Amino acid sequence: MKLSIFGTSEIINHHIKAAKKNSFEIFSICTSNKNSKNIKKLSLKYKIKNIYYNWKDFVKNSHKNNCNILIAGRIKDNKKILKMCVRNNLKVIIEKPVFTSTKEFNEFLNFRKNIFVAYNRIYYHNIASLKKNLSKESLNNVYIKCPEINKKSIELNTCHIISIIYELFGKIKLTNKIINKKSIFCIFETKQKNSIYLNINFGVSDNFSFEFNFEKKRIKLEPIEKLIVYNKLIKKKYKKINFYTPNISKISSEFKQTKLKPGFELQYFNFKKFLKNKKSNFININDAKEIISLCNKISS
Secondary structure (H helix, E strand, C coil), rough: EEEEEEEECHHHHHCCCCCHHHCCCEEEEEEECCCCHHHHHHHHCCCEEEEEEEEEHHHHHHHHHHHHECCCCCCHHHHHHHHHHHHCCCHHHHHHHHCCCCCHHHHHHHHHHEEEEEEEEHHCHHHHHHHHHHCCEEEEEEEEEEEEECHHHHHHHHHHHHHHHHHCCCCCCCEEEEEEECCEEEEEEECCCCEEEEEEEEEECCEEEEEEECCCCCEEEECEEEEEEEEEEEEEECCCCCEEEEEEEEEEEEHCCCCCCCCCCHHHHHHHHHHHCCCCEEHHHHHHHHHHHHHHHCCC
């Protein structure tokens, strides 16, 4: 299978490595920046023969050569390129969040069979492990910390967090929101009536993190790439004073699971199945709209 790439930022390296690992041939690469140095570096590094600076010619040639397309450039370029791709019935993998406003998704909602949205964190091994726990054990609640720069970054960064919630619970409902200049605190409810508490603090030095509180154990993702399971309290003594500390029964790091950027190899494995019309796990364009709809509700 052939893959044509629009975009030349650092993340393209991760896409190419994961695509090649899944037997994709990199056919062409395109940038709208005529002074781009990255396109020359990438084409030399990965031996990409076909280079384009005109996105229309890029899409036309991709269609002519039966290519699939990766769109991973600037968000403001997504609409025009995606529109031409679906008109030509091309299959696309596009970087999240696709758009930052729900209205922009509407004209593409009928093309869910053509558009695969690249939310790589839903493919973490630890997320799959959590999903198994949720199906077997009783969950009390979830607490999430999101350090953000400002409100504008919610659609660009918090969307990653919402994608994980969406993968684990499906659609969730915003039931309450407390907002001030320095923070936003939201309460969501899942279909299973579980409570999710999302705490966004602006300008705080911290990691994004999840805390899942089950009846008999607690699971943390902090940072998201590291899973820690606490299963009981251990009694200890210090200077004749008793104190209790959580016992860690498991630690799992995404970086030890793969040599590539976490989630990318499995993401392209699923994209390959998507192209073959086989059952696959992915965020489609309708799901991506739902994720940004929640982000818009949080930031508004």
